[in-house]
Amino acid sequence: MKDFDITRPDKLLFTGLKTLVSLPLTLYTDQKTKAKETGKVAFIGKKKVEEVTVQLYQYDAKMVDKRDVEGSMDYAAAFSNQKVSWVNVYGLHDVDIIEKIGKNLKLDRITQRQILDTTLRPKVDEYDTYLFFSIKSILKDGEESLKVEQLSFVLGRDYVVSFQEEEGDHFDHIRNKIVEKLGLIRTRKADFLVCQLLDAILDNYYETIEWINTKVERLEKRVFDNPTQDIIVEMEHLKQLSQTIKKSLTPFKDALRAISSRESVFIAKSTHKYYMDLMSSCEGAIEEISSTVNSLDSLSNIYFSSLSQKMNETMKVLTTVATIFIPLTFIAGVYGMNFEYMPELKFRYGYQAVWGVMGLTFVGMFIYFKRKNWL
Template identity: 70%
Template sequence: MKDFDITRPDKLLFSGLKSLVSLPISLYTDQKSKAKGSGQVSFIGEKKVEEVTTQHYLYNSDTLDIVNENAHDTFPKNLDDKKTHWLNIYGLHDVQLIEKLCTDLKLDRITLRHVLDTTLRPKVEAYDSYLFFSIKSVLREGDEDLKVEQVSFILSHNYVISFQEEVGDHFDHIRNKIVEKLGLVRTKKADFLVYQLLDAILDNYYETIEWINTEVEQIQRQIFKEPSQDLLIRMEHMKQLAQTIKKALTPFKDSLRIIGSSDSKFILKDTDKYFMELISSSEGAIDEVQSTLNSLESLTNVYFSSLSQKMNETMKVLTTVATIFIPLTFIAGVYGMNFEYMPELKFHYGYHVVWGVMGMTFVAMFIYFKRKKWL
């Protein structure tokens, strides 16, 4: 059992909040156990599309062909060395389709397992005929959550295969560049296409971080006006999202470093500078999300400080009121005693005098507290 620091009640509160707002993380242990027990290649993850679809772009500086139907079947047969080939696959649950593709391209069976395992930590593996690497893509989903998706790539001399868990708009602008012949993508080789794909995913990270920063700014404006428990839960949720991004970005950067620093024959010399730019951008994204986490931590401290200040103000008022009424209660108590021979009981104006003494006592103490700025 986890031990809690009882001297920090905010930690106890956080432990409860995390159970409410933390992102669900499923390691699919049952699927992994069955796959290991059977010895067969299996898909591990959540089925996010009903049907696996594929798309094949064949291009060079002069020509462009697009295959949208059964592209996975025609792809291995049309690998013309004079063109760059990009096969994009939406959906990973069709094991037979992906296994046949890997067999036709003579890819290692370990690569097949890694493509089908969406819980895999991002990694880079170099083979004689290709380079495999997988990363995590993070996108905003709705107004409160993130969508984390594994994207895998296979890079060879003249082709790129990208595996996505579901249909998304990560690479729509790259397709437009290829179709409209914009930029350098049509004049470069497969390694430059990979750079473009990775750059698009990194842009999504920046957009998501910017969204979280906007949310943090709104929280910051509200917390100084009226701190509430809803704000605390919202802060904790944003913190969880920022931590998720950081956990995905760090291995993303490490993978880029391995790709950029290795003397891979699949990354041409004139493309190295682009991968170095990606490494620098990923480091900037990590710094940005760390700054966001620091801001959220500061806001959390401000929240608890505000609560403490409000409690102190309340206690000060209550203590002041109680202090003022202590002598009044004493006077009322003295003259409420039922002794027969109390000297002032027979005084004709005793009642009025007592009220006058109590009133003057109240006024005097009120003025004193005001001068001391206790009220």
């Protein structure tokens, strides 16, 4: 019983959950309130890079040009109808740069607000000159928490602008495809590039789900082999992480369904099948994380059933021992009385006889309990 102390499960859960690493999802209500009061476009979130940097890729089937550019650049003038232009912005905290990019590309003020709001749920909006996508990327951060990053995409007829909170490796393989001319990306338009970028984000979800599933498998072994109190705390933590992923994937799927179910001048009919496939993959990810949540719920039930079983076994042993010693205690109590005229007190072998009766009683009750499978 050293490794399995009996305690109140509700008290254990409350104590353990207070020690969890908090999920990286903050509403930033103070910043939102201040922005509403001033009426200005404002950054809602936490600064994650020191300086905003901008990269520009321009490519077609024959050539590719990559360079770092200034945030104040006139991007619209630099774009070419014959080439696909991809502007990638690292960092969202510099409102002036985002506003300049928005002014150059004639982005609606609402779009600029949504780009700067890191709490925005995944969505898609269509305007006269562009499509706007908002999405969250989720990756593991260490061994106990998730890193949630807000990403936005603006899709024009021949350009894509992506906004990231920080520099990361989400799209390194896509850049490599562009530079090395791998796959179809150099032969397709901007709508195909956005599909590839969204697919890269979805891959991050699958990677994170696989990481959580690995931790769940380890928990399963511990629950069956040696259930300890810290297991339930870890299970609740994994549930929170899983629910965070599910809350981000569901609107992501809805956004993809909205793209796939309607015609848009910004997405060619030949590209629709890729968005449909992406939506199917998103549905698969949702089913996978839902299965993970169900598995954790089942593990919780198994844990508490195991806890109850352990307690029942303990109580059964203690009850059996107490029951065996009840008649022995009765016999010892009778002959421990101080009456002067007790017939057995003068018997020469009385002491041995009492021990014999007590021993036979113990053995008899032990055999009886064994046959009843109570021991």
